[in-house]
Amino acid sequence: MSKAFFIDTTVCTACRGCQVACKQWHDLPAEETENRGSNQNPEDLSFITYKLIRWNEKEIDGKLRWLFFPDQCRHCLEPPCRDTAGEPSAIYTDKATGAVIYTANTKGLNVNEIIESCPYNIPRASKDGILAKCDMCIDRVQNGLLPACVKTCPTGAMNFGSRQEMLDLAEKRLKEVQAKFPQATLLDPGMVRVIYLVAFDPMDYHDFAVASGYSRGITRQMALRKMASPITRMMRALG
Amino acid sequence: MNVSRREFIQITGATAAGLAVSGVGFDLSPVKSHAQMLKTVYAKETITICPYCAVGCGAIVHTDKSGAGRAINIEGDPDHVINRGALCSKGAALKQLVENKNRLLEPMYRAPNSKEWKPVSWDWALEEIAKRVKATRDATFEAKNAKGQTVNRTTAIASVGSAALDNEECWILQAMMRALGLVYIEHQARI
Numbered sequence: 001m002s003k004a005f006f007i008d009t010t011v012c013t014a015c016r017g018c019q020v021a022c023k024q025w026h027d028l029p030a031e032e033t034e035n036r037g038s039n040q041n042p043e044d045l046s047f048i049t050y051k052l053i054r055w056n057e058k059e060i061d062g063k064l065r066w067l068f069f070p071d072q073c074r075h076c077l078e079p080p081c082r083d084t085a086g087e088p089s090a091i092y093t094d095k096a097t098g099a100v101i102y103t104a105n106t107k108g109l110n111v112n113e114i115i116e117s118c119p120y121n122i123p124r125a126s127k128d129g130i131l132a133k134c135d136m137c138i139d140r141v142q143n144g145l146l147p148a149c150v151k152t153c154p155t156g157a158m159n160f161g162s163r164q165e166m167l168d169l170a171e172k173r174l175k176e177v178q179a180k181f182p183q184a185t186l187l188d189p190g191m192v193r194v195i196y197l198v199a200f201d202p203m204d205y206h207d208f209a210v211a212s213g214y215s216r217g218i219t220r221q222m223a224l225r226k227m228a229s230p231i232t233r234m235m236r237a238l239g
Numbered sequence: 240m241n242v243s244r245r246e247f248i249q250i251t252g253a254t255a256a257g258l259a260v261s262g263v264g265f266d267l268s269p270v271k272s273h274a275q276m277l278k279t280v281y282a283k284e285t286i287t288i289c290p291y292c293a294v295g296c297g298a299i300v301h302t303d304k305s306g307a308g309r310a311i312n313i314e315g316d317p318d319h320v321i322n323r324g325a326l327c328s329k330g331a332a333l334k335q336l337v338e339n340k341n342r343l344l345e346p347m348y349r350a351p352n353s354k355e356w357k358p359v360s361w362d363w364a365l366e367e368i369a370k371r372v373k374a375t376r377d378a379t380f381e382a383k384n385a386k387g388q389t390v391n392r393t394t395a396i397a398s399v400g401s402a403a404l405d406n407e408e409c410w411i412l413q414a415m416m417r418a419l420g421l422v423y424i425e426h427q428a429r430i
Contacts, residue, residue, distance in 0.1 A: 015327045015328055016327075016328040017325070017326055017330070017331050019328065020328040020329075020331035021314065021331040024312070024314070024331055024332065024334055025312065025314075138275060139275035139277055139278070140277065142274040142275055143274065143275075143277050143280075148314065151314060151315060151317075151325075152324075152325055152326045152327075152330075152331050153325060154322065154325040
């Protein structure tokens with residue numbers, strides 16, 4: 001059954017349990033880090049960091065608001081990275097769950113173009129040109145477990161289930177939250193499998209919180225490859 | 240051609256929908272993914288309590304059944320009444336108490352006024368600790384206070400720790416410290 005996350009940032013305390021549980025399950029090493037004057041740590045996602053709580057302090061309506069944004073791959077319904085790569089052995093969508101999966105075959109592809117194509121600025125390359133990002137803990141999900149980040153979340157900010165359940169939960173929470181924060185909104189619920197609920201302007205949380213937030217345009221070449229991709233795939237399937 | 244990312248996603252959607260309508264009669268997806276095996280599938284499960292704070296969350300330790308029996312995963316215990324599977328960032332990092340190349344594997348000693356730590360043997364370290372504890376305790380032990388009440392204490396030694404001990408280990412530690420007459424006994428989990 002098609003899966004989705006619902007991330008309720010209004011109850012996130014930025015404990016970073018999800019960030020560490022992700023590293024723990026994937027056996028990823030720690031980042032070299034330094035004090036940059038923010039509690040956000042590390043500074044950004046990387047080849048070895050798939051999940052990151054972004055911290056922002058904003059003054060909204062005369063009040064200091066501490067905004068937490070547990071950033072991760074949105075597992076788009078129609079992922080631009082997959083279509084830009086055009087190589088199903090490198091980037092594909094898992095049929096059962098909808099998870100967008102990267103493999104070691106991303107090596108040798110034009111990784112910068114793939115990174116550029118992501119509206120949420122998620123994929124990161126290793127030094128030798130392999131791409132990595134959140135894999136929805138596909139091994140756990142296929143075996144009936146929750147993704148590590150959801151399992152560990154102490155506040156209920158991270159939720160996981162069938163896409164319909166998550167959409168229903170998101171709508172229900174949105175109504176509750178809007179009573180206190182009229183600006184509250186769901187981020188791109190029709191396009192992604194990771195649905196965020198934020199209480200204020202998404203741009204206050206993160207430049208790439210919503211797909212429309214950051215538009216650099218795409219190249220003609222990328223658009224053409226995108227349109228042609230079903231044909232390319234068909235040709236490949238025919239051998 | 241300048242297309243925003245949102246439009247880009249929409250183009251893809253439209254292409255996919257077009258394909259569905261045109262009814263290509265075979266599966267275009269060459270990727271056949273099989274269910275992956277969990278890394279914990281053959282592991283032994285042992286339950287434990289997170290030592291880091293006073294909440295006392297339950298965790299499951301997965302250890303390798305074959306070979307060295309090392310920990311391969313530690314995560315929250317869904318059956319535990321306190322945390323129901325959840326763990327904060329410290330709890331989620333529990334595995335590093337045992338599986339971490341930065342762990343010290345032997346006692347280290349820094350002599351007074353020295354800038355250097357040097358590895359020493361357990362025998363030497365334990366004997367040295369015992370000698371110094373005995374010397375300090377003997378020199379400062381008070382059997383009775385100023386009012387003549389029996390106190391049997393030393394206020395010259397304090398015990399702080401340890402955040403990596405579990406509940407039972409902490410009990411043994413504090414029992415030994417009280418037997419020595421310590422009154423300053425503290426633990427990170429109380430803070």
